[in-house]
Amino acid sequence: MFQTVEIPVWVIVIVALLAAVAALERILVPSVRWFFRRRMERVVARLNTRLERPIEPFKLARRHDTIQRLIYSPQVSEAINEYAASEGVPENVAFENAQRYAKEIVPSFSATAYFGFAIRLARVISRSIYRIRIGYFDEEALSKISPEATVVFVMNHRSNMDYVLVTYLAAKRAALSYAVGEWARVWPLQGLIRSMGAYFIRRKSYNALYRGVLARYVQMATEAGVAQAVFPEGRLSLTGGVGDAKLGILSYVISGYHPLRDRDVVFVPVALNYDRVLEDRVLREAAHGGRSKFKFSVWRSFGFMFRQLRFMLTGRFHRFGYAAVSFGEPLSLRAFSQSQTGNLPPLVAEELMTRVRAVVPAVPVPMVATIFEQAERPLTHDDVVERYVKMLDLLRSNGVHVHVPRDNPAYGAEVGLRMLKLRRFVLEQDDGFVISPKSAEFVTYYAESIAHFFEAPEVSP
Template sequence: MGETVELPLWLVVLAGLLALVGIVDRLLTPSVRWYLHRRANRAIDELNTRLKLKIRPFRTTGRSIVVDRVAHDPDVLAAAEEHAREHGMPVEVAIDTAERYAREIVPAFSAYVYFRIGTRLARWLSTALYKVRLGYSDSDALAAVPSNASVVFVMNHRSNMDYVIVTYLASATSALSYAVGEWARLPVLQTLIRATGAYFIRRDARNRLYRRVLASYVRMATQSGVTQAIFLEGGLSRDGKLRPVKLGLLSYILSATENATEDTVFIPVGLNYDRVLEDRSLMAADDGSAPRTTVQKTATTLAFLWKNLRLRLAGRWHRFGYASVSFGRPVSLSAFLEEKNSTHWAALDEAEHATLTQELGERLLADVGELIPALPVSLVALALDEAGSEKLDRLSLKARVDALIDRLIESGAHVHIAHQDRDYEVTVGLRMLTMRHIVVQADDGTLQIAPGDERLVAYYANAIRHLV
């Protein structure tokens, strides 16, 4: 018993470190967590005094707690049992799969990251790349939205910059929670995105268990009053036109109203750009060619960045024109149901749910379409596209754009006229197209679309074609 035992120095040091970690974990960590949590709550309380749409307690709930609630939701457990029967596996394995899906989806919102890092980064990036303008905003109607309502911003989807631009412009109102595609699941980027409250989804998932887990999270977030932002088209427009409405997320949001005591309010948002950074890539994906590999996409992105860096160093770099966002009149779900002579959502059967979800989705997408601002490049592109084979000089192009603006204003569209000068509007739009060599000037002074770029001109024209 009294014998001396010799141990290697490295083993003694390792045992000491493990003991120290245990002491910190048992004694200090709970106190530190409590202190940081209290400070975070104080910061959120302060933010809520300035925000129109408050940050609800659900967003500050520990991520592990939310993951557990989602994975053990009765609907998810029922789906797990069904999944186990279909695939001949133990129910426990199916439940573990549901938990894995929940961990993949559920965000880890941090008010500090969102407002101190996310919104500042969004503002810097937005204003560095574009001249950002607020198009139309029904301020009185937006101010009348009840503070206890579940609010959902519904938008068109033209660029991955949509997330950045809308986050920047809406930062004084609320913290938005986006559904983000798998493109953002990069090792470092996804951690930052989760901290801003975004949740990841698999756009083309056919797995019933996965969809049930996603529906459970969206339903909980909606019932808890989390301010959300969704793209009604599901994915990016590849030809510039509005895509058909996708009802997945919308149906999950509506299912949350079955036991809700407060109203759900949808706020239509329309976006447009003088230049969509991904325009050529989107059209390439739409022409039926083989999908590009990650290496090819990375190479293209690096080449784009290198080209713009060289222009910046040479003092010849310009921002990519205007980016504009319009916020429309809110649509109340309860008012919509009343308009359709329907009772409370919970009293409707499955067929009625499907019918009204489709009608609401199409109405919201129509509202979004009417809000899309007409910007210089879209106006010039539409004028050139409508001219067809007719030869236009600068003067005749300005006359066409001037007539087009009159038609748009008469139809109630929102036109952003740069510096309130229609001649300058044409100059700005044409300059962007000629700088990119999409439009060229012939020897006789007429303007022509560069061979092979007709689809690109149509892409920008399609953004506002439906308005006329």
Template sequence: LQRIDPDATVVFVMNHRSNMDYVLAGYLAADQAALSYAVGEWARIWPLAQLIRAMGAYFVRRNSRDELYRRVLERYIAMATHGGVPQAVFPEGGLTRDGRLRAPKLGVLDYMMRGFWLDGARDLVFVPLGVNYDRVLEDRSLLLQADPAARRPGGAKALWNTLAFAMHNLRLMLQSEWHRFGYACVNFGSPLSMREYCAIHGVDFQKLGAEARRDAIAALGSHLMSAVGRIVPVVPVPLLAAVFVREPEARHSELELKAAVEALIEAFGAAGAHVYVPRRDLDYALSVGLRMLKLRRLVEERDGLYRANPRELSLLGYYANSIAHLLPGRER
């Protein structure tokens, strides 16, 4: 990052797993400047709206068909890009519902490219960021949204669930029984200069017709999403979830789990993936991951043997899906 031209417009490109991504993005850039990024109008509720706005976000109406609104938003993003405002963008356009990476949506990316000129004073540099969590706070809600047949809780029920979750964790803290939610990990990829990209591909976005521009933006979006996908970190809970999902009926001793995890780590390493082993201690990583899975009742323990909880296979699959694309032969 230190090699990036200080006058360039820097845009962090992230996969979108949790609403905590906004906090994470703000934290990563805290020593530079507030990032500007789009957030859906769903977040315009107290106190979330005030927190997100303080971190540099602006609210957008996704999928709006209002032509005037879209023109104003396009101009705003193009001017911010042309003016060198540091930004973050989530190409997926929303949270993943099943843990897998989603195909990129191209609207905001297109607007950014309208503020970039090859002969302009500023380069535009995209910095891929891959993020993953041992615990996504909204995981069950996201799975409900992915299932059209599932019953969704009303507003009062959702509020009650949130308060119950907060009170449960407060009680555990007071009883000194609370455990952290595991690890959140971020990897930075190689910065992509748009001047270099355009030179290599022989393209000038400002001179393209409508159809050619759509194709060029789609190719750029796919390139950036692939760059993000390659650096999504492998953390303990998804690693263990992959083992349990692969053989949901099998019972494993801790020694067998360690052997299976070691084999997976070797496979991920051979594929060029970034595996995060906390404290560089595999035994510790295994214990942290298993503790989280047991606390959430995603796995069952009996006589020292562990197996997937049959009622929680979809949630285990959600975490396993976050790293499945990193292995050869797995589709994103």
């Protein structure tokens, strides 16, 4: 019993390390976690005094706790049982799958990362690349939204800059929670995006259990009043126009909604338009390949950024024109559901996309692109200005918000023409300007963003 026992040094080292880890876990880690939690609570308290819609406790809950609430909810338990029965697998296997899906979906919001880093970065990037303009904005209608309502911004999807731009513009209103596609599940974006409160979704998943877990998470966030931003089109627009809504996230928000029992959900239509979409060439390549989406490439993105940085250092960088954002008429789900009969999700989706299309801002490049699309002959500079002025009057008479740089139509036409010439979408010949045969699809792509304003028989540019 009292004999000396020889133990290898490496065993002693391992035991010491395990003891140290146990001490940290039991004694130090809780204290450190408590310290940072208190700091976070003080930061959030200060932020909530500035925000129009304070950060909800649901966003601040520990990620582990939210995952537990999600997988043990009655709706997910039912989905687990149905999945186990339909697939012929044990319930514990189905439960593990549901747990894996929950860990994949649930974000880990950090107020410090969102307001201390993300907002500032979004402001710098937005202002560095574009001249930002606010189009239609009904301050009175937005201010009438009840503080108790859940606000969901519903947007058309032109570019991945949409996330950055709307995050920056909504910074004083709320901390938005985005549904982000699988393209962002790459290092180093994944951790940063999670900390900003975004949740990852699989755009195409025919797994009923996955859809059940995702639906319940969206419903939990909506019930808790978390401000959200969704792209009903489900992908970046390959044509340049505003597409039809896919029910997906919208159906999860609406399903099971009871106007008398649940808090109101107010959808705010948001429409974005650009003089230059960063991914336009990639999107057109995807359209030619018959793909519904394009594959995100970290190296291609870094190559683009380094190329622009080189232009900045050599004095050849030009901002990519104007980016305009309009906020449409809010839609109360409570009021709308009480006035409609039939299947609610498709009715809401159709109405929202109609409101989004109605407030798409017209900026110089799409307008000048439309002029060239409709031209039967080469156009001189004066021809472009003349047609721009006529289009401006037509659009304004139909209630369309048009951003005119410096409030000077001639200058607006010049801005649009210069951008098209710079990218060689339009070529100058002896008898005037014509569309480059190699770039005709890009002229159509930009014109398509406002094409719906000319679809009525009596309206033609």
